[in-house]
Amino acid sequence: MADKIISLSHLVKKFGDQTVLKDVNLDVFRGEIVGLIGPSGAGKSTIIKTSLGMEITDGGSATVFGETMPNRELLSRIGYMAQTDALYEALSGRENLSFFGKMKGISKKNLAAEIAHVAEVVDLTQDLKKRVSGYSGGMMRRLSLAIALLGEPELLILDEPTVGIDPALRRQIWQELRKIRDDERAILITTHVMDEAELTNRVALLLDGKVMAFDTPNALKQQYQVKTIEDVFLKAEGVES
Numbered sequence: 001m002a003d004k005i006i007s008l009s010h011l012v013k014k015f016g017d018q019t020v021l022k023d024v025n026l027d028v029f030r031g032e033i034v035g036l037i038g039p040s041g042a043g044k045s046t047i048i049k050t051s052l053g054m055e056i057t058d059g060g061s062a063t064v065f066g067e068t069m070p071n072r073e074l075l076s077r078i079g080y081m082a083q084t085d086a087l088y089e090a091l092s093g094r095e096n097l098s099f100f101g102k103m104k105g106i107s108k109k110n111l112a113a114e115i116a117h118v119a120e121v122v123d124l125t126q127d128l129k130k131r132v133s134g135y136s137g138g139m140m141r142r143l144s145l146a147i148a149l150l151g152e153p154e155l156l157i158l159d160e161p162t163v164g165i166d167p168a169l170r171r172q173i174w175q176e177l178r179k180i181r182d183d184e185r186a187i188l189i190t191t192h193v194m195d196e197a198e199l200t201n202r203v204a205l206l207l208d209g210k211v212m213a214f215d216t217p218n219a220l221k222q223q224y225q226v227k228t229i230e231d232v233f234l235k236a237e238g239v240e241s
């Protein structure tokens with residue numbers, strides 16, 4: 001059986017009297033890219049945060065590598081890119097990468113090569129010397145993604161990684177994500193870009209606190225009798241196209 005990396009079972013999450021996640025079931029296996037889509041405020045980031053143990057669950061279970069998070073020992077196996085950048089703005093891009101690389105336990109011997117590789121993927125090689133305070137919003141997103149990629153983590157959790165990124169670079173980033181997938185690692189990615197959802201192995205559609213549909217892009221299109229994932233999204237939301 002394929003290796004289950006993330007397992008969410010009947011997950012419930014409340015904020016005050018608002019139940020954001022009502023009954024979420026979702027698995028991510030080794031060797032696949034799972035896309036998480038849903039309207040703004042549906043709870044995509046909340047799914048990610050509860051999976052990582054950054055939010056406490058109110059019911060059901062969330063495990064990563066078979067363990068309930070947070071678990072310090074597992075953190076080096078996970079690359080996480082949050083929706084808001086957490087960067088040291090007074091430091092340069094390279095210094096940020098070096099700092100986070102050391103935190104992840106990358107050996108001194110490998111660190112320079114790792115930094116060179118991830119900087120290349122996000123097209124920041126020429127800007128590594130610059131202070132992050134002088135970066136544009138898109139450059140900061142790219143640096144955050146580069147940090148998540150450091151250390152070849154077995155699991156990547158990316159919360160809208162391509163916001164503010166140009167189409168050509170977005171394509172290059174997806175090439176890298178596919179390589180990671182083919183390398184038998186796993187990726188959970190949230191996106192508002194429906195073209196990107198088409199590039200995943202499976203798409204989970206989050207609506208009304210539940211995963212309403214979870215299948216390959218082609219199977220979802222067949223199920224909803226539409227031509228694109230965007231149309232699946234609209235139809236599931238009850239919007240007539």
Ligand SMILES: Nc1ncnc2c1ncn2[C@@H]1O[C@H](COP(=O)(O)OP(=O)(O)OP(=O)(O)O)[C@@H](O)[C@H]1O
Binds near residue numbers: 015038042046083
């Ligand atoms: N810490 C919190 N305290 C209170 N409410 C919260 C908190 N975090 C999230 N929420 C609420 O939970 C709901 C889901 O938020 P979440 O950020 O998970 O949505 P999302 O699907 O990621 O949205 P977007 O696509 O806009 O990023 C929203 O109504 C939000 O206001």
